[in-house]
Amino acid sequence: MTVLLKPTLKVIQSHLEASGYFKSTGIGEPRQPPDSPHACVVVARGSNPTTTLNGSIERRVVIIRLYTDWLAEPIEDIEFWIDEVRAKVEEDLFGDFTLGGTVRNIEPTESGWETGSITIGSTIYRTLDYTLSMTIDDSSTYAP
Numbered sequence: 001m002t003v004l005l006k007p008t009l010k011v012i013q014s015h016l017e018a019s020g021y022f023k024s025t026g027i028g029e030p031r032q033p034p035d036s037p038h039a040c041v042v043v044a045r046g047s048n049p050t051t052t053l054n055g056s057i058e059r060r061v062v063i064i065r066l067y068t069d070w071l072a073e074p075i076e077d078i079e080f081w082i083d084e085v086r087a088k089v090e091e092d093l094f095g096d097f098t099l100g101g102t103v104r105n106i107e108p109t110e111s112g113w114e115t116g117s118i119t120i121g122s123t124i125y126r127t128l129d130y131t132l133s134m135t136i137d138d139s140s141t142y143a144p
Helices: 006-019 075-095
Strands: 024-027 038-051 056-069 112-120 123-136
Touching: 006 024, 006 038, 006 056, 006 075, 056 075, 075 123
Parallel strands: 024 038
Antiparallel strands: 038 056, 056 123, 112 123
16 A cells, blocks of 8 residues: 555644744645745655565655745844744654654654745745655555
8 A cells, every 4th residue: 555645744734834933834836926924845756765575665855845025124034034933843843753643754864954035926935945854664565
């Protein structure tokens, strides 16, 4: 049986909502300018670094993207906010090491972040992409 990512994405979204930092959250990148601040969870990549006798062990990576208004003032508050939220989200996710039992574990040493900007419609956002790496045991079982 294949282990799907949907329950894990929902748990991550729940953590983002519970943080109180965002006006809205979503799974998938917004197609219209979202209310600021906004967070979304996006599937990034995966691999099968090893196997067991019963099935594969997958490494899955998602991106948690934080959006805030690029034009907010004072400018330094944007950077302070991004770092504060990143630290809180990281603390919450690492504290739920198995993401509600949907993964074997989060891989803190393979997770990281990068800042940038993005324009959606005519709205410019300051962004932070948090890359969250996870290990899933027996994600696909072998059939005889």
